[in-house]
Amino acid sequence: MFVRKALRGDLPEIIQVINDAKRLIKGTGSPQWQDGQPSREVLEEDLDIGRGYVLIVNCKVVGYTALMQTNDPHYDVIQDGSWKNTTDKYATLHRVSIADGYRGKHLSDFMISNLFTIGYELGFRNFRIDTHAMNKGMQHISLKFGFKYRGIIYVGPKEDDRRLAYELNM
Template sequence: MFNVFVRRALSSDLSKIVKVINDAKKLIKGSGSPQWQDGQPSKSVLEEDLKLGRGYVLVVNGEVVGYTALMQSNDPHYDVIQEGSWVNTTDKYATLHRVSIADGYRGKHLSDFMISNLFTIGYGLGFRNFRIDTHEMNKGMQHISLKFGFEYRGIIYVGSKEDDRRLAYELNM
C-alpha cells in the first residue's frame, strides 16, 4: 500500500527535515552548483519556518521524505527583478522555497505530488499568484518549475554575491 500526503510541518519533524535538506544539499553540490553550499538553509531558518507555520512536509508511508516552505508574505528578494518583469504586480503571491526530496525517494515524481498539494493549500488560502526561484545550475528545479506551468520572468538576487543570482518564475492561476 502506498500512502502519501502533505501536511504542515511540526517541531517534532525538525530532525527529519534537516536530513531531507542535507540530502538536497548533497545533490545540488554534485551538480556543481553553489546553491545551498554556504550553510543555508540552516537549522535556524527551518526552525523559523516551523514557528511561522510555513513549513510543509511530504509524508510517504509514515516517513517524512520531502520539505517545502510556502511563504505567504512578500519576499523582499523579489522586489527588484532584472532582465524581465513580473506579470502580476497587484495580487498577493505565495512563494515556494526549499523544495527538497530525500535520497532514495527521487525519481518517483513525488515533487509533483508535493507541489500540486501546495498549490491546493495556497489556493485555499486565497493565492492565485505563485513564485519560485532557483540557481541557473539547478536544472532539476528549472524543469519542475516549467513542468508546472511557471514562466520564467527574469533575474533576482538573494544576496550580494554573483552566486546569489537566481532565475525567477511566476505562475498565475
C-alpha cells in the same frame, strides 16, 4: 502519501531531507545551498511561522517545502524581465527538497500540487519560485507546472546569489 504542515518534532527529519538535497545540488557543481543555507535557524523559523510543509510517505518525512505567504523582499527587484502580476498577493515556494532514495518517483510533483491546493485555499492565485541557473532539476519542475520565466533576482550580494525567477498566475 500526503502533505501536511510541518511540526517541531519533524525537524530532525527535515534537516536530513535538506542535507540530502544539499549533497545532490553540490554534485551538480552548483554553489546553491553550499553556504550553510538553509540553516537549522531558517527551518526553525519556517516551523514557528507555520510555513513549513512535509511530504509523508509510509509514515516517514521524505519531502520538505516552505510556502511563504508574505511578499519575499528578494523579489522586489527583478532584472532582465518583470513580474506579470504586481498587484495581487503571491505565495512563494522555497526549499523544495526530496530525500535520498525517494527521487525519480515524481514525489515533488505530488508535493507541489498539494501546496498549490493549500495556497489556493488560502486565497493565492499567484505563485513564485526561484532557483540557481545550474539547478536544472528545479527549472524543469517549475516549467512543467506552468511557471513562466520572468527574470533575475538576487537572494544576497554575491554573484552566486543570482537566481532565475519564475511566476505562475492562476
